Every structure is written in C-alpha cells, then in structure tokens.
Amino acid sequence: MYSTFHGLEIGKRAILSQQTALSTTGHNIANANTIGYTRQEAVQQATRPLAAPSPHNGTIPMQMGTGVEVSEFRRIRESYLDKQFHNEQQHAGYWDAKSQSLSQLETIFNDLSDSGLHNSLNRFWQGLQELSKQPESLSARVVAVANGKDVADHLNGMHTGIADYEKNLSEQMQSKVKEINIAASEVASLNQKIAQNIGAGKQPNDLLDRRDVLLDTLSKLANIEVTPSVNGKVDVSVDGVKLVEGNSASTFTVEPEAGGAKIAGTLINLNGGEIKGLLETHGYTAADGTKVGRIPELTASIDLLATTIADKINAIHAGDEARNLDDIQRRSLDPNAPLEKLLFFVDKDDPTQPPKHAGNMMVNPALVDYPGKVAAAATDNIGDGSNAKALSDVFLQKMDIGGTNTTIGDFYQKVIGQLGTDVNTAVQTSDNANAMVQMIDNRRQSVSGVSIDEEMTNMVRYQQAYNAAARYVSAVNDMLNTLINGMK
Numbered sequence: 047m048y049s050t051f052h053g054l055e056i057g058k059r060a061i062l063s064q065q066t067a068l069s070t071t072g073h074n075i076a077n078a079n080t081i082g083y084t085r086q087e088a089v090q091q092a093t094r095p096l097a098a099p100s101p102h103n104g105t106i107p108m109q110m111g112t113g114v115e116v117s118e119f120r121r122i123r124e125s126y127l128d129k130q131f132h133n134e135q136q137h138a139g140y141w142d143a144k145s146q147s148l149s150q151l152e153t154i155f156n157d158l159s160d161s162g163l164h165n166s167l168n169r170f171w172q173g174l175q176e177l178s179k180q181p182e183s184l185s186a187r188v189v190a191v192a193n194g195k196d197v198a199d200h201l202n203g204m205h206t207g208i209a210d211y212e213k214n215l216s217e218q219m220q221s222k223v224k225e226i227n228i229a230a231s232e233v234a235s236l237n238q239k240i241a242q243n244i245g246a247g248k249q250p251n252d253l254l255d256r257r258d259v260l261l262d263t264l265s266k267l268a269n270i271e272v273t274p275s276v277n278g279k280v281d282v283s284v285d286g287v288k289l290v291e292g293n294s295a296s297t298f299t300v301e302p303e304a305g306g307a308k309i310a311g312t313l314i315n316l317n318g319g320e321i322k323g324l325l326e327t328h329g330y331t332a333a334d335g336t337k338v339g340r341i342p343e344l345t346a347s348i349d350l351l352a353t354t355i356a357d358k359i360n361a362i363h364a365g366d367e368a369r370n371l372d373d374i375q376r377r378s379l380d381p382n383a384p385l386e387k388l389l390f391f392v393d394k395d396d397p398t399q400p401p402k403h404a405g406n407m408m409v410n411p412a413l414v415d416y417p418g419k420v421a422a423a424a425t426d427n428i429g430d431g432s433n434a435k436a437l438s439d440v441f442l443q444k445m446d447i448g449g450t451n452t453t454i455g456d457f458y459q460k461v462i463g464q465l466g467t468d469v470n471t472a473v474q475t476s477d478n479a480n481a482m483v484q485m486i487d488n489r490r491q492s493v494s495g496v497s498i499d500e501e502m503t504n505m506v507r508y509q510q511a512y513n514a515a516a517r518y519v520s521a522v523n524d525m526l527n528t529l530i531n532g533m534k
Contacts, residue, residue, distance in 0.1 A: 052096075052112075053522035059113035060515035063090055066116045068508040071501050078496040082259035084121045085496050086251055091117045119249050127490045128258065132265035132272065134486055136318035138479035139266035143323025145472035147215060148340065151327070152469050154207035157462050163200040164462075167441065167455060169193045174438035177422050181431035187417035190434070194359075195409045198391060201352045205345065205405035212341050215328040219300050222321050226267050229260045230295040233282060236260070238293040241277035254278070264289075268298075268307075268319035285314040302330040302339075340468070347461045350448050352404035354457075356391035358440045360400055363390040368421035368433050377426045388412055388419055390437075 067088040077083040095109040157164050173193040177186045236257040243250035257280070264270050264282065271283045275292060282290035287309045289296055296310040306325055307316050316322035329339025362368065364387040369377070376383040392410045393401045401407035413419050423430035440454070447457045 051526070052110075053525070054519060056111070056113040057515055057519035057522060059093060059115060061512060061519065063088075063114045063116050064508050064512040064515055068505065068512065070119060071504045071508060074496045075498065075501050075505075078498055078501075082255050082262070083496065084123045084251065084255050084258070084494045087120045087122060088116045089118045089120050090114050119251055121251050121254060121494075123258075123494045124490070127486060127493065128261075129272070131262065131483065131486045131490060132270060134479065134483045135262065135265040136269045138476065138483045139320040140318045140323040141472055141476035141479050143320040144327065145469065145476040147324060147327035148465065148469045148472050150211060151208070151340065151344065152462075152465055154204060154211065155462050155465070163197070163204070164455065164458060166193070166196045166200050167458070170197050171438050171441045174434050177420070178431035178435035178438060181422040181434060182428050184417060187420045187422070190420055191409060191413050191417045194390065195414065197355070198352075198407045198409055201348060201355075201404040201407050204348050205352075205403065208341055208345050208348070209405070212328060215324055215341070216302070219302075219321060219324045219328065222267055222324065223298055223300050226264060226289075226298045226321070227295070229264050229267075230282065230290050230298065233257055233260050233264075233280070233290050234293050234295040237275075237279040237290070241279050241293075244278045250278070266320060268321050269317040270319075284309060285317070287312050287314050300325065302328055304331065305333065306330045344461070344465070347448070349403040351454065351458055351461070352401060352407045354445070354447050355440075355454060356389075356400050356407060358445070358454075359391060359437060360389045362433065362436050362440065363421050364388060365421075365433075367424040369423040369426065369430075370421045371418035371428070373421070374423060374426055374428050381426070386419065386421075388421070390420075 067090065070086055070088040074085055091114070093112045093115045095111050156162055170190075170193040173186070173190040177183070177190045180186045236253055240250045240253050240257070243253065261270070261272055261280075261282070268284050270289070271286075273281045273283070275281050279292055280290070281288055281292070284298075284307075287296075289298060289309055299308045300306065300321060301308065302325065305313050307314050307321060316325065325339070327340045329337055329342040332338050366385070366387075368385065368387065370386060370388070373383070373385050389398075389400060389410055390413065391401055391407055393399045394406045394408050395402075397408075397411060420434075422434035424432040424436070442453065444451050444453055447454070450457065450460075452460070
C-alpha cells in the first residue's frame with residue numbers, strides 16, 4: 047500500500063515537468079530570430095517506480111509509477127547537414143572572393159568606355175596616320191605626341207591601379223586572418239566551458255549554438271574539418287593541421303611571399319574559402335620561386351604590352367633612317383650631319399632609357415616640349431611622312447608577344463577578354479554555390495529552426511497538461527482533507 051501523500055508527489059512532479067517544458071518552449075519562441083539558435087526540447091520520462099511485494103503475486107514485486115521528470119534538454123540538430131553546410135560554405139566563400147576581387151580588377155581596365163586603352167591605342171594609330179599625310183604640320187605632331195602620352199598614361203594608370211588593389215587585397219586578407227584567429231580562439235574557449243558543463247552533468251546548449259555559429263564563420267573563410275573530441279569538445283583542422291585542438295588554438299597566418307597560408311608556421315594547402323580566393327587573385331610565391339596568381343599575371347601582361355609598344359615604336363623612331371624637323375634642317379646645311387635618334391617612349395626614372403615597365407612609361411619630354419622632334423620622315427624631305435607611316439603600321443603588324451604571334455591590339459583584347467571571361471565564370475559559379483548553401487541551410491532550418499506554429503501548439507499542449515496536473519493535485523488535496531478532517 048502507498049501513502050495518500052504519494053499522489054501529491056506525483057502531482058508536484060507533473061507540474062514541475064510541464065512548467066519546465068513550457069519554459070523551454072518560451073525559450074524557443076524568444077530565440078525564433080536568433081542567428082544560429084537551435085531548437086530545444088524538454089525530453090520527459092517516467093521517474094523510477096516504487097516496488098512492493100503483494101499477497102496476490104507471491105514474492106514478485108509490484109511496481110507503482112512515481113510520476114515524470116525532464117531527463118534532458120535535447121538540441122534538435124543534424125550533424126550531417128552541418129558537415130554539408132561547411133563543405134558548400136567554403137566553396138561559396140572561395141567563389142565570392144574570386145568574383146568580387148576579379149570584378150574590381152576589371153573596373154581598373156575600364157575598357158567598355160571611350161576612355162579605355164583600346165580606344166587610346168586607336169587614337170594613337172590615327173594620329174600617326176594623319177602625321178604621315180601631313181608631316182610638315184606641327185599641329186599633327188602635337189596630336190601624335192598627345193595621343194602617345196594618353197597611351198602611356200593609361201598604361202601607368204593600369205599598373206598603378208593593379209598595384210594599389212594588390213595592397214588592398216593584402217589588407218583584406220589580413221583582416222580575414224584576424225577573423226579566423228579570433229574565431230578559433232573563441233572556439234577553444236567554448237570547448238573548455240562546454241567540457242566543464244558536461245563534466246558537471248549540465249547541458250550547455252546555448253554554448254554549443256555559439257560554437258556552431260563560429261564554425262559556420264570559419265567554414266566560409268577556409269576549408270575546415272571539424273572532428274568531435276572528448277566531453278563535447280571539437281577539433282578544427284585545415285589540410286590536416288590542427289587550428290583548434292581542445293582548449294588551445296594555433297595561429298593562422300597568410301604570407302604570400304612565403305608560399306601562402308600557415309598554421310603555427312606549418313605551410314598548408316587551402317582548398318576553399320575566402321582566403322584562398324583572395325590569395326589566388328593577390329598572388330603568392332610558389333615552391334619553385336615563381337609568382338603565381340591573377341594580379342601577377344595581369345601585371346606581367348600589362349608590362350609586356352607597354353615594353354612591346356615602347357620597343358617597337360622606339361626602334362623605328364630612333365632608327366637609322368628616322369628624321370625629325372631639326373634633323374632635316376641641319377641636313378639642309380650639312381648632308382652628313384648626325385641624326386638625333388630620340389626615343390619616343392622613355393622611363394620616368396631615366397629618360398635616356400626605354401621604360402622598364404608600364405608604371406614608368408612616358409613620352410620623351412623632348413617631344414612634349416617640342417613636337418617638331420617627332421621623327422616623321424625617313425628622308426631629308428620635309429614632306430616625307432614615311433617614318434610616321436611605319437610607326438602607325440606597328441599596330442597592324444603581327445609580332446611575337448609573350449610567345450604568341452599577334453598584334454598589339456589583339457594581345458590587349460586577349461588580356462581583357464580572358465579577364466572578362468574569368469569574371470563571368472566566377473560570378474555565375476558564386477551564384478550557384480550560394481544557392482546550394484541556401485538550400486542546405488533551409489534544410490538545416492527545417493530541422494533546427496524554430497517554428498512559431500509548432501511552438502504555439504506545444505505551448506497549448508504543455509499548458510493543458512499543467513492545468514490537468516494542478517487539478518489532480520487539487521483532487522488529492524480534497525482526498526486528504528476528507529481523510530484528515532473527517533476523522534474528527
């Protein structure tokens with residue numbers, strides 16, 4: 047036989063359990079819009095029953111239930127979806143960084159407008175053509191020099207713009223590196239707190255949510271691998287090298303000149319994430335010592351274009367047959383007078399030498415000061431424009447540029463055409479990758495996210511159970527009142 051007070055204990059446990067479940071529902075509703083929050087459930091189970099022998103069943107003990115209790119606060123989360131999300135997130139992060147950085151590089155060339163280098167080269171060619179028709183015209187010479195200066199200025203601007211954006215990318219990478227190290231350090235700290243709580247028999251669900259948000263952040267920055275450890279801890283690795291191990295976090299660095307990314311000084315291969323996308327655009331030193339990356343490639347192409355233009359134009363403008371107005375004037379007095387042989391394009395640091403790269407290219411100051419020094423003639427005749435024609439023909443001739451037999455204009459079109467193709471590919475792939483990330487996140491949310499409708503249903507269910515338990519306690523109380531007060 048059991049005491050009547052046993053009923054009060056069952057009622058009390060029922061009230062407390064339903065109240066706890068109702069509080070959990072309230073916690074879910076309160077965090078319905080909290081990023082990274084995982085829906086929780088108060089799991090209820092029957093408490094340990096009481097047993098007593100009975101004359102009707104011999105020595106076999108009978109059992110009587112003792113009520114209900116909340117056994118755990120379960121996080122409704124699917125680890126497989128988290129792993130899928132991390133894999134797709136690092137893919138999307140890589141293409142996001144590629145598309146944004148390449149699009150920014152494309153704006154430096156600005157060749158869709160009339161002010162682009164392609165049109166500048168055309169105007170330079172046209173100016174030389176006009177000069178070949180009017181070699182005695184000083185105004186035609188002024189236009190030719192001005193157009194040449196415009197070409198040099200465009201190449202200067204591209205070289206400088208690429209160099210400036212390279213610095214900007216370097217700053218972006220260091221900002222991302224800082225973000226990785228802060229997140230890794232916080233994951234290690236959360237590992238310690240989670241292990242302490244689990245060791246004490248508690249369930250640190252909100253701490254686990256915070257750690258999952260950080261892991262999501264890390265997965266967009268680099269190709270992380272998350273592996274469970276003891277007492278609820280996780281280890282985070284990149285390319286097999288531990289970034290977070292238990293309670294400690296290693297330092298992540300990016301050193302383009304030393305080969306790329308490192309963890310605690312160990313060189314790692316990045317297979318995804320924003321850091322890889324930025325690093326590939328910025329460029330880095332490969333194992334064989336060569337500089338690889340989109341910016342080094344573009345810089346080399348622009349420098350090659352500039353030096354090719356300068357070399358070809360200079361070879362004709364300072365050739366043995368080239369004559370400017372001063373040469374023709376001197377030769378009218380002395381047929382054997384030496385020719386001036388001025389370079390058309392020179393280096394800013396040393397105007398007596400051809401330009402070393404696109405950033406140092408400029409028109410010879412002597413031609414800017416006095417356009418009459420432009421060597422338009424190939425004979426001592428002031429009306430001869432054959433040298434100017436030869437200069438203009440440079441832009442129509444095929445030549446070896448970087449191992450390809452092409453014209454100057456076609457080479458430049460190939461450079462910007464390839465960049466445009468890369469941008470389109472990166473943008474489209476980025477859109478597809480982000481759509482995949484969104485799809486997987488929607489699946490995660492369908493499992494882990496808070497549904498207000500579902501929580502409202504649970505709220506009514508727990509409220510009704512609470513009311514019923516209270517009515518039960520009231521009934522037991524009436525029984526005890528009858529038993530105690532009825533004995534007077």
